[in-house]
Amino acid sequence: MATEPWWxxxxxxxxxxxxxxxxxxxxxxxxxxxxxxxxxxVAVQLAALQATSVPRVDxxxxxxxxxxxxxxVEGVSAFPQAVTLExxxxxxxxxxxxxxxxxxxxxxxxxxxxxxxHPAAGLAGVIAARAGAGTANLCDxxxxxxxxxxxxxxxxxxxxxxxxxxxxxxxxxxxxxxxxTPPADRRCRLRPPARAPAGPGGPGTGLDAxxxxxxxxx
Numbered sequence: 170m171a172t173e174p175w176w177x178x179x180x181x182x183x184x185x186x187x188x189x190x191x192x193x194x195x196x197x198x199x200x201x202x203x204x205x206x207x208x209x210x211v212a213v214q215l216a217a218l219q220a221t222s223v224p225r226v227d228x229x230x231x232x233x234x235x236x237x238x239x240x241x242v243e244g245v246s247a248f249p250q251a252v253t254l255e256x257x258x259x260x261x262x263x264x265x266x267x268x269x270x271x272x273x274x275x276x277x278x279x280x281x282x283x284x285x286x287h288p289a290a291g292l293a294g295v296i297a298a299r300a301g302a303g304t305a306n307l308c309d310x311x312x313x314x315x316x317x318x319x320x321x322x323x324x325x326x327x328x329x330x331x332x333x334x335x336x337x338x339x340x341x342x343x344x345x346x347x348x349x350t351p352p353a354d355r356r357c358r359l360r361p362p363a364r365a366p367a368g369p370g371g372p373g374t375g376l377d378a379x380x381x382x383x384x385x386x387x
Contacts, residue, residue, distance in 0.1 A: 176322055183217035191216030191224065219338065229276035230332035231341045233260055233267060234324065236284035237303035238348030239312060250286040250303065250347045257285060261294035267343065277335065283324050298324035307352060
């Protein structure tokens with residue numbers, strides 16, 4: 170009997186009792202009601218997700234997943250794929266913006282190579298979980314094989330597992346890769362029509378108007 174993949178498991182629903190308790194707590198704090206604006210709603214939502222009336226953000230765990238996208242050959246990026254490896258190097262050395270922010274917040278930062286075109290083999294501070302040397306061009310067919318998709322999803326699950334094992338209360342995942350705007354745009358378009366974005370993805374990192382037009386579906 171075939172076993173369903175782990176990502177078919179239902180995601181636990183927010184704890185509504187904790188949400189209500191957190192909402193009541195907001196009313197008891199010494200401040201005008203609603204004075205913290207959206208921050209109050211974020212705190213209440215986090216409380217529901219953590220199943221507690223008093224949410225916590227520390228310890229904080231950040232993972233940057235790096236990979237390249239074959240659609241870059243369509244001229245949808247202002248930079249070559251060699252830049253991805255240089256950025257991975259910068260993340261690991263602590264010189265990137267996210268590295269500085271993580272240090273300021275006392276957060277754990279890890280970098281995972283999920284499929285850079287130029288492998289970061291042996292680079293200190295980088296976890297290798299490669300699903301391939303970049304993806305195929307999504308304009309010509311499937312960007313990934315089923316096995317590559319599974320490997321990439323498993324890399325994300327493993328990162329979340331490491332964060333949980335380290336006692337993190339908040340996990341933040343980010344990505345870096347040349348050509349990542351078009352696949353993100355297309356992924357958004359897979360949602361139900363009522364929730365679909367109004368227009369195509371933006372210019373990414375400094376792409377000109379002609380390049381931005383090339384990110385749109387054919």
